Amino acid sequence: MPFDGARGVAAGAVVGYRLHRMVRAEVEYLMRTSDYSQSSGVRSSEGVNADKLSDELFLAQEWLGLVTSRTLMGNILLDLPGIAGRATPFVGLGAGVGRTKADYASVWSRNTDPAAIVTGRNQPNAEEIARNLAGTSSSGRNTMRDVQAAYQLLAGFDYPLADAVSVDLRIRWTVFDEFSGTFVWDPLRSHVPNVRRDGSEPVYAIMSTDDFSYVGLGLGLKYHF
Template sequence: MLLAAETNAGFYLGAAVGGDRSPSMHLVSGDDDRASRCDEYINPRYAELPACTAPDRSVGAADAWSSRFASAWGAQSGVAIGYRLGERYRIELEADYGSIGLDTSSPIIAPSGVPYDSIAAPELANAYERIGNAEFLGLFVTAYLDIPNRTRFTPFVGIGAGVGLASMDYDVLWERTDNLDDVIYAGAGLPNEDEIRRNLVGGDTRARQRLRDLLSAVHLTVGVGYSLTERVSLEIRARHLRSSEFGDGGSYITLRGHPSKLRRDGSEPVRWNVGTADTNRTHVGLRLNYRL
């Protein structure tokens, strides 16, 4: 008699808890800003420079920046409703929630691989991105194959697909020096260089936002179930989840110390974007199943 796998078809409910691990993360960011000398708030004579009125403000490789964050562990939970088709097969609708408190900062890196606050020192006093709490709420359809035997233990493997809402707290800061003598780059060679330097000193660029994106995802799950009673079983399980790329964006709180736009009439708003391909997750934990 096969003890581990229930052979009767029927519905069951499941509830899971465990640990959730995010991978090391490489953020790639950019915006559609122009050079400081093309900013009307900084240089009222910007229109005298042809490059400052050219229509192309597209983000190029030279405008991009990046940062890196280490992997971290958090908490995971989930619920499921499943239907057993027979001795070996079952299908589930699962909801999966994970939360990881990263709460760490990373220097902003130029395309050359050198931190920006080193390249542009002493004018740029600090440049970093910060990631706070990261969450993932997923909904999956999963097919499982059980491997029944003559013990109370049932190994299983599952493959699933679905969607997930990913979100994380994000901050970015480009902190410019408060010392006028250190503002040595912007406006160099222009007739109103001193005016540009005065307008730029202490002009921080910063953003703070809860980033959100809807991702497609697939997963592979393996584990072992143990039959506690005729209706109740306990599973030890591990899951690896692969998701599509994450990306979001917004407007700066301040751009060089003024609103997130280049012109005083409100035209040429400036928006930033941030994304990562490092969206895979791994979690391990326990799940209790109850056969209805």
């Protein structure tokens, strides 16, 4: 499903070590939160054919709320002294791991007309299936969590305020690997989300994304020792 981008806030801490006059290494912890609060209609989906989306389902919608990520990154930075007066520009790259959680919900409602139901049409009891499915709905909501590899490109500059204190302004582009999480449809087709009556086999759904990324601008205070 396509969702528009969202703004957010981030905060973190960095510990670094100078390896060379122009090269620094960092360990960085960053927490970022963005509030999407967006819904999007399903345009296509694996396992859902075009006939079902256009006729059988009169509502197929997903919702994305708060997305939070915590990343631990190792960065290598290259300083470029002497080209911007007292400021020292730098570029860098990093890699690490991120833990992301996302508030997600989905709702699917079927046409109330049994003639519009295409699920099970090739079954011997197709009419019974159509009557049972007509007018049913499925919905679910969960805060899903996943751990992904993360990568980033960095650029910015340091500006000295005192002998041991400087301001760090940096922009980053951070990319995360695919996110995947599960949730339970409750209700599922307007009944409890179980295959068996004793509840021993609940029905789970899986939501996954492609790689996703964000661009962030940060301002920090750095102490040199």
